[in-house]
Amino acid sequence: MSITLTDQDRPELQKGIEEIVASGFAGVQLRVNDERGEWAGSAGVRKLGEGAKPPTDGRFRIGSTTKTFTATVVLQLVAEDRIGLDSPVDDYLPGFGLDRRITVRMLLQHTSGLFNYTGEYYDDGTVAPGIPWQGQEYVDNQFHTYRPEELVRLGLSKPARFEPGTDWSYSNTNYVLARLLVEDVTGRSFAEEMQRLILQPLGLSGTVVPDTSPEIPEPHAHGYYRYEHDGQWKVVDVTRFNVSWVSAAGDMISTTKDLHTFFSTLMSGKLLPDSLLAEMRTPHPKLGYGLGLFVEETDGGTVLHHNGGFWGWGALMYSTPDGSKTLAASLTTGDAELDFAATAEAFQKAQQRLVKEVFCSGQAEPAHKEAEPAQ
Numbered sequence: 001m002s003i004t005l006t007d008q009d010r011p012e013l014q015k016g017i018e019e020i021v022a023s024g025f026a027g028v029q030l031r032v033n034d035e036r037g038e039w040a041g042s043a044g045v046r047k048l049g050e051g052a053k054p055p056t057d058g059r060f061r062i063g064s065t066t067k068t069f070t071a072t073v074v075l076q077l078v079a080e081d082r083i084g085l086d087s088p089v090d091d092y093l094p095g096f097g098l099d100r101r102i103t104v105r106m107l108l109q110h111t112s113g114l115f116n117y118t119g120e121y122y123d124d125g126t127v128a129p130g131i132p133w134q135g136q137e138y139v140d141n142q143f144h145t146y147r148p149e150e151l152v153r154l155g156l157s158k159p160a161r162f163e164p165g166t167d168w169s170y171s172n173t174n175y176v177l178a179r180l181l182v183e184d185v186t187g188r189s190f191a192e193e194m195q196r197l198i199l200q201p202l203g204l205s206g207t208v209v210p211d212t213s214p215e216i217p218e219p220h221a222h223g224y225y226r227y228e229h230d231g232q233w234k235v236v237d238v239t240r241f242n243v244s245w246v247s248a249a250g251d252m253i254s255t256t257k258d259l260h261t262f263f264s265t266l267m268s269g270k271l272l273p274d275s276l277l278a279e280m281r282t283p284h285p286k287l288g289y290g291l292g293l294f295v296e297e298t299d300g301g302t303v304l305h306h307n308g309g310f311w312g313w314g315a316l317m318y319s320t321p322d323g324s325k326t327l328a329a330s331l332t333t334g335d336a337e338l339d340f341a342a343t344a345e346a347f348q349k350a351q352q353r354l355v356k357e358v359f360c361s362g363q364a365e366p367a368h369k370e371a372e373p374a375q
Contacts, residue, residue, distance in 0.1 A: 010039045016357050017043040017329075020350045024342070025314075026334030027054040027221045028350075031256035032358055033264065034325040040256065047222045048235075048334055054221035059206055059253050060330035061216065061223065061243065062315040063308025066252040069198060070178050071108045071292020072266060073190075075276045076197045078104075082185045085279070089177060092184050096156060096177075101164040104181065107174040108291040109284055115158035116171035117151050118246070130154060131245055134340065136229040138311070139236050145212045146244045148176045168286040172249035179248035190248055202265055206255035214240045216253055223312025223332040235335045238312040250308055259317045259328035267304060267323035281321070300360035307351060314347050318355060327358045 010032070017028040020043070027044035040056040077083045083092070085105050090098040106112040119130040131146070131154065132138045155173030162169070179190045186193050191209035199207055208217065222239045243251040254262075269277055281304060283295040293306045305318040314331035331350060338346060 010036075010041075012357060013039055014041050014043070016353055017041060020331070020353065023346050023349065024333070024336035024338050025331050025346065025350070026224060026336075027332045028329060029054045029056050029058060029060075029221070029256055030327070030329045030354065031056070031260055032325075032327050033260050034358070044332075045221075045334075048224060054330070054332070055219040057206070057219065057255055057257065058330070059208070059217055059220045059255055060315065060332070061241075061310075061313040062252050062254050062259070062317075062330075063246075063250045063310050063313060065254075065259070065306050065308035065315045065317050066246075066248060066250045067175055067308075068266075068292045068306045068317070069194065069252060069262070070175050070182075070248045071280065072271060073182055073193055073197050074104065074108060074178050075272050075280060075291065077182065077185060077193075079273050079276055083181065085276075089181065092181050093177065096152060098156075098177075099160075099164055103165075104178075105279075105291065106164055107178050107181075109168070110170050110174055110289060111165050111168050111284065112171070112174055113160040113162040113164050113167065113169065114171050114173045114177075115155045115160060116169070117155035117158075117173050117176075120158075120161065120169075128158065130158075134311070135227050139225065139227070139234075139238075141245070142236075142238065142240075143214055143242045144245070145242055146247070148180055148247045151176045151245070151247060152180065168284045168289065170289075172246060175249035176247045182248075198262065198271070202258075202261055204254070204258040204262060207258045207262075208253040210243060210251055210253060212242055212244045214242045216240065221330070221332045224334050225311040226333070226335055226338070233337075241312075243310075246310065250310065254315075256328040256330065259315070260326045263304075263317050263319045263328070264323035264326050267319045267321060298355065298360055303355065303359050307347075309347060314350075316351055316354065318359065320359070325359065327354060329354060 017030050020028050029042040031040045042054040042056050046052045046054045078085050086103050088100045089102050102112045117130045120128040194209050225238045226235045280291040283290050288295045308315045316329040318327040
């Protein structure tokens with residue numbers, strides 16, 4: 001049985017999250033499970049204008065951390081012999097006219113070459129826009145419903161980044177296709193399959209697949225988006241938000257406790273056969289992405305993770321390969337004067353600080369640092 005420790009037992013962790021808040025975040029909640037037991041703490045505010053700290057059992061939007069859940073569901077269906085990992089996706093979803101060379105594995109590993117419907121950033125600095133993702137247009141779409149087929153068709157309407165299997169590029173289009181694949185082979189909604197395969201067996205009562213609902217169950221902190229429009233800076237509460245725009249690539253809501261339970265169970269080999277877990281943890285040489293997670297070598301050893309975030313929200317989920325040590329965190333942004341680049345930089349510094357403290361005994365920065373894509 002884990003023991004929940006007080007702030008005084010791990011003052012370095014409490015200090016760490018307080019300094020993250022000082023760097024520009026509204027609130028942070030952190031949970032660490034290791035050989036010393038379980039520590040949970042929070043810093044900052046639950047809501048702007050109020051003094052209460054974020055609840056340590058609060059729900060939050062986990063962004064692309066969702067991808068690890070999605071990949072696990074697909075691999076569980078592979079284990080049930082309902083999906084072939086190296087089968088053409090077109091076999092299951094013929095209505096999109098997909099390149100026959102694109103396999104299920106390529107979706108999960110981001111090697112399909114499909115255009116990212118939320119927008120692409122090219123090496124020469126140019127940007128190819130996708131759906132509205134910032135500014136007033138993003139806010140105006142706060143309660144707009146996107147259907148997954150619509151998102152996929154937008155991605156397919158743009159030129160592919162490369163020939164399937166020849167390179168690596170992070171694309172949310174891959175994971176929306178993974179959702180449709182799950183629904184096609186099971187005849188059930190993605191939320192129902194997530195419930196059947198992961199949430200119910202693990203008792204993850206704090207985790208939600210919202211689909212088109214803008215609601216987030218209590219208790220929770222609030223996330224905010226600060227942007228400029230017509231020469232004026234605005235701050236909008238983006239706690240209630242229809243996140244169908246990101247679908248199974250990043251729409252889920254969870255808690256630090258549920259993220260710990262899920263990731264430690266997955267890493268300890270209790271959700272997938274050993275052979276499929278090994279496939280999941282085999283990284284592509286470019287940025288170390290496996291099937292739905294990153295594999296990172298630090299001075300404290302190998303850690304596996306998938307972080308996530310979009311305007312207002314950030315999430316961290318890390319584990320050792322055996323699941324014995326985990327870190328799960330939520331970060332909410334407020335009204336600090338941070339633009340997109342500054343927010344991304346602050347998020348990266350926060351994750352590096354916490355990883356160093358928990359997995360490297362506070363002695364060294366992670367040996368491999370990648371700028372993980374948002375969303």
